[in-house]
Amino acid sequence: MGYQTPTTKKTLGDPDGDYEQFLYAVSHDLQEPLRMVNSFLKLLDGKAGDKLDEDARKYLDFSIENASRMKGMIYSLVELSRINRSSETESEIDLNEVIQDLLGMFQTNIKSSNAIVNSTELPQVKMIASQAIDLFKILIQNAFDNIGPDPLELSISSKKKKNRVEITLTDNGVGIKPVYLNKVFEMFKRTDAKSQKLGAGLTIAREIIKKCEGTIWIESELGKGTSVIFTLPLV
Amino acid sequence: MSYLKTRILVVEDNLQDFIIFKEVLGQIRDFFIQIVHAESMEMAVEKLAEGTFDIIFLDLFLPDSFGKETFQSLRPLTVAPIVILSGLSDKNIALDIVKQGAQDYIVKGEFDANLLDKTIIYSIERKKYQETLEASERRNRTLIQSVGTAIGEYDYTELHNFLEEKRQEGVTDILKEMDLDMEKAALLRGKLKVMTLNPEALRIYGCSSYEDFEANRLKFYTSHIVDYLSQATLALWNKEKDFAYELPFQNKQGVLIHTLKKWRFLGNQDGFYRLIVSTQDVSQIKAKEEEVYLQSQAMESVAVASSLLLQDGPVEKRILRSFGMVSSAFRASKAAVYLLDILDDDFNFSLDMYWDAEEEPFPGLKNGSIAQWNLLPAVKELQTGRPSLFSKENSSYEIQKLLSFHQLEQVIAAPFVVKGVGNGVVIVGIADNLPLHNYVYSGLMTLAGNIGSAIATSNAQKELKMINEDLELRVDQRTQKMRDAMRELESFSYSVSHDLRAPLRAISGFTEVLNSEYNEKLDDEGKRYLGIIRKGASEMSQLIDDLLAFSRTGRNRLSSEKVEMDKLVNQVVNDLSAQVPDRAIDVQIGKLPSCYGDSNMIRQVVVNFIWNAIKFTSKRDSSIIKISAERKGDFIAYTVEDNGVGFNMAYVDKIFGVFQRLHSQEEFEGTGVGLAIVQRIVTRHGGIVIPFAEENKGAKFTFTLPTNPLLIPELEEIIPDNLIR
Secondary structure (H helix, E strand, C coil): CCCCCCCCCCCCCCHHHHHHHHHHHHHHHCHHHHHHHHHHHHHHHHHHHHHCCHHHHHHHHHHHHHHHHHHHHHHHHHHHHHHHHCCCCCEEEEHHHHHHHHHHHCHHHHHHHCCEEEECCCCEEEECHHHHHHHHHHHHHHHHHCCCCCCCEEEEEEEEECCEEEEEEEECCCCCCHHHCCCCCCCCCCCCCCCCCCCCHHHHHHHHHHHCCCCEEEEEECCCEEEEEEEEEEC | CCCCCEEEEEECCCHHHHHHHHHHHHCCCCCCEEEEEECCHHHHHHHHHHCCCCEEEEECCECCECHHHHHHHHHHHCCCCEEEEECHHHHHHHHHHHHCCCCEEEECCCCCHHHHHHHHHHHHHHHHHHHHHHHHHHHHHCCCCCCCEEEEEEECHHHHHHHHHHHHCCCCCHHHHHCCCHHHHHHHHHCCEEEEECHHHHHHHCCCCHHHHHHHHHHHCCCHHHHHHHHHHHHHHCCCCEEEEEEEEECCCCCEEEEEEEEEEEEEECCEEEEEEEEEECHHHHHHHHHHHHHHHHHHHHHHHHHHHCCCCCHHHHHHHHHHHHHHHHCEEEEEEEEECCCCCCCCEEEEEEEECCCCCCCCCCCCHHHHCCCHHHHHCCCCCCCEEEECCCCCHHHHHHHHHCCCCEEEEEEEEECCCEEEEEEEEECCCCCCCHHHHHHHHHHHHHHHHHHHCCCHHHHHHHCCCCHHHHHHHHHHHHHHHHHHHHHHHHHHHHHHHHHHHHHHHHHHHHHHHCHHHCCHHHHHHHHHHHHHHHHHHHHHHHHHHHHHHHHCCCCCEEECHHHHHHHHHHHHHHHCCCCCEEEEECCCCCEEECHHHHHHHHHHHHHHHHHHCCCCCCEEEEEEEEEECCEEEEEEEECCCCCCHHHHHHCCCCCCCCCCCCCCCCCCCHHHHHHHHHHHCCCCEEEEEECCCEEEEEEEEECCHHHCHHHHHHHHHHHHC
């Protein structure tokens, strides 16, 4: 159950149109005043920062922190809205290459946390290249963000099902409480309220998979680890 | 190379963005800069006319111009390099525009002095080598076609003396005394001696020389000459210095020309009474006025026809009635609708209708009319989705034959889409060969689109079941999916708006404390910065509140009760006028029948329309708001009309969008969410909203609400639900 792939023609009362419009409204119309707030907070900081006492400094810092958090949230919404508006076309993607590239990117994290990442041979899929990278980057980043007491062990495997492939990423991280399982895909929902993360990654991941007409779900046991499972169209 | 005195034009409607830009620019000490600010396209055009610039920074979204258009309309006006000022979300557009010739783009809030410095220097450099070429191109483009003014110089001594004699005789009513007719007017005209005529004057009269003009003078007179000369004489009699008259006349070649005549009596100069007459050819202006009038008539008739299409009753009848409504605007004498079978590439017509101005109002469905109206070849050429014109000049022999057979000169064919069913085409036949204005095409496109929707939502679907056995199933699934998506969207927008509020609350709260407790520690500039920050924060929270209100509109369950509209409207008018005590608003309320629906939500609709009318008439000396109603089948169509700034109908599809604003925040306050909410509420009641407006003349919104609670689509779902509980 979800949003349909948007058609090119938007009519009134069309949920896809409204959805896009909502994202556009939030990302565009909020961006302007936010940019203002951000820029002037910085100017104020530079101008008056040293004249303020400790309390006032703290208030200014909190404001700056929250404004940049908001900027991050809105940026995620822009990202989300770009998924369906992308003008790139689908191509044949070798997922093994995608994983190799990403492991290069995560090298520092892997080394510093003694993580082990195992990937079995993955098939070629049909999707937009940049979205394939985004998708796996989000999921790998998630695994690193939720490391448990032991060093991270992440395995990536696949299973062919007719003309689709089911891909599973399993980690040995902190896991998710069953009550949160339904919530994790919702925008800006975090399982830990104190977390600095925005809680947008899985929403964006789901949107990318929806665009490929696939499905995504999560199986998890608290304290033992999490599996993210999703389907993608084969070439 | 020196960049001394670099002149920079910054086109940016947002004052604060401009201030930031200026602040950052101020940090570039290397060169002396002069910054000129324009807040709108109109201002930018003015500034460009006043002087040249070395570089232009351009925001694409201005109050009077949007997106690529902004760049495209500014580009021809200058040779200076243009750098796009882009928001994060317009990056793609900005990139596109760089491909079209902008020198570069920078993202607002993400540039520093260094980057700006480089951007300026590189853009100017890059642009320089093209400059010579572009300058010469520009000169060609801006060659202005001037409207010529014809001047004639006359000696009116004789007429002057004649009038003075009459005055001596004690005549009081000179017009009665003279009692002009065509013959006497010609004589009177003889009393004006032509001294000189300039070439433009000769051109207007269609004469080659002064002698030619004198010889043909009497031919130019039409019956208007009597009134013209009477009024001119009266002006002179009353000792007025100037006299103006709109005079239509026929030139030597028999062409009717509309002119504006301006007389100036200069009195006795150099021994004779001198009169200067300027003649301006206003035929083109007249034609334009005529076109604008026809266009507004056409758009109104399309709007009415579209509302007819959305009423109840058999779809064939509704379509035929809509043709009757627009026929005069389109000068149509025949019209037909064909539905094409989506499964069959061979254009198998499964539903066709036929309308003829000559026959009785509704001839109804004519079977086999395709044979009569055989425009199959025309239909086959319809690949593009836009209306195409088939006239005797531009068509194949086959079509020419068909046109002759139907006594038509030209035919426009507009395709449409019937959602989930297939495609169709509307064909309109016109018996004359006069040129067709753009509004005919656009109006027809709108009508065709609405015909498509009417067919899609009508019982015609049942007839079309033969085409596709599982159509109904698909429609059901689609509706279900729509509902699910709608629900999901609502909860998505609700929770996102909600989540965005948390950090915003923190910003507002902390800056509030800074403002109240540390204000005296800040210098004036610091205070100003804090002020801007707080304004930005409150703007954001207003936007988010509106967004929450919008998503709630879809979430709250509808109730249904009788709504006494006359009471409601009077109450709302009183409440709202009390909020603008210093304005004189003339509110004219007609008879308003009651309807059924959720009284709280309907109140919101009424408040919205009336408040908009009050808001958008604020620049008028006298605001007039008319509220009326008309029964349309099982619905009441309520109309709120104002004489405010209106809007351009080209942007009509934008007005219902969340946050879409056609006027700038500075001009008229508001976040733009209102109409989106109104649209949602009316649609949930099974009604429609029909907007109509003319720029700078006013806006008119008609919305329909049911007279019977059973017509509210959702109640069907709700009733069984209630029974279960």
